[in-house]
Amino acid sequence: MNAPSTTNDLQVASGAAPSVADAIAVVIPSYKVTRHILGVIEGIGPEVARIYVVDDKCPDGSGAFVREHCRDGRVVVLEHAENQGVGGAVMTGYRQAILDGARVIVKIDGDGQMDGSLIPSFVAPILAGEADYTKGNRFFNLERLGSMPPMRLFGNAVLSLMTKLSSGYWDLFDPTNGYTAIHADAARYLPFEKISKRYFFESDMLFRLNILGAVVADVPMDAVYGDEVSNLKISKIVTEFLAKHVRNFGKRIFYNYYLRNMSVASIELPLGLLLTGFGTAYGVSHWIASAHSGVSTPAGTVMLAALPVIMGVQLILAFLAHDVASVPRYPLHKKTLYRRNQ
Structure with missing residues (x-):
């Protein structure tokens, strides 16, 4: 050989x-x-x-x-x-x-x-x-x-x-x-x-x-x-x-x-991050203030912190579900072969 x-x-x-x-x-x-x-x-x-x-x-x-x-x-x-x-x-x-x-x-x-x-x-x-x-x-x-x-x-x-x-x-x-x-x-x-x-x-x-x-x-x-x-x-x-x-x-x-396509998921992720971040920051800041003052945090303040976090997490999970379902399913080489045959 x-x-x-x-x-x-x-x-x-x-x-x-x-x-x-x-x-x-x-x-x-x-x-x-x-x-x-x-x-x-x-x-x-x-x-x-x-x-x-x-x-x-x-x-x-x-x-x-x-x-x-x-x-x-x-x-x-x-x-x-x-x-x-x-x-x-x-x-x-x-x-x-x-x-x-x-x-x-x-x-x-x-x-x-x-x-x-x-x-x-x-x-x-x-x-x-x-x-x-x-x-x-x-x-x-x-x-x-x-x-x-x-x-x-x-x-x-x-x-x-x-x-x-x-x-x-x-x-x-x-x-x-x-x-x-x-x-x-x-x-x-x-x-x-x-x-x-x-x-x-x-x-x-x-x-x-x-x-x-x-x-x-x-x-x-x-x-x-x-x-x-x-x-x-x-x-x-x-x-x-x-x-x-x-x-x-x-x-x-x-x-x-965002660049090539937009869908509901394009809104879910930033909105979820924003709400989660706001709720976390708001809750932590009032928890620290309450710890320093020795006064219990009002129930309304707790709810105002918890609700954005809950909603934000739900939106992030919805985005992840969309992302998991978006895994490519149609082979790229079939698309390119089709284009070359045109």
Whole structure:
């Protein structure tokens, strides 16, 4: 078989791999994974037409390692002159796969945690027209969660809640799962330069997809942990993730409920926040004054504080109910296909 081709500055050497047009491509970000990456490539089935290994300025020279030891003719090596993070590596692979005419682009990690035999399961909902983007969910089978380290289990639960709020995909879980697949017609609309390039990449992708109105579906998979070393330190990214989730939540609400569309929910949220804030501030201020004076707060004052809070909370809950019901249901790639056929 032919040796894998190599690229510099994202240019693909011609004639080194079979055509990927209208087929499945796989992107593998490569950074300190030389112990596992050959096994990952070997585990990818014949349904895949091309495999892009993106060397993200790996200190171990994983790109050169793959070129030297891999004899799979589907493999194309892309190299970064500077480290860009997992998001940057995936975007590089997406761009090249789109240029080569891929129909579906799968992303798996090179550390051996992701089973290549599951690729058909990730691709099937997209090819069936049921989704634009699929992602793994390690929480589907509760009996298998014992293999997940407790810190990761807790961290994923917290991050899932924050991601539901910021992305608007209330029916998804395990947001940091990097096993994903996307239809090329959805990927081409992504703002590649704006998507977070490092550890926030997966969560930011969901936010961007929601803004596009893409349908996202979870695919059940088992958690697998071996001797790989994670570069993600929860203690270092909690504050960063929280700030970015708050930013994305604000942007999503503005884009979806005020800039592109307006509904009753557009009134419920600000009015609910206003009433809750007024009632809380009014009640706290009079409680402090009562504590200092030693005089009991009149019942009328208590009611004047409680009623806005009750009404405000009800309005916020009504907004959340509307938001949960607004998860995209019609695949974006079907819309783009329809437009191109006009």
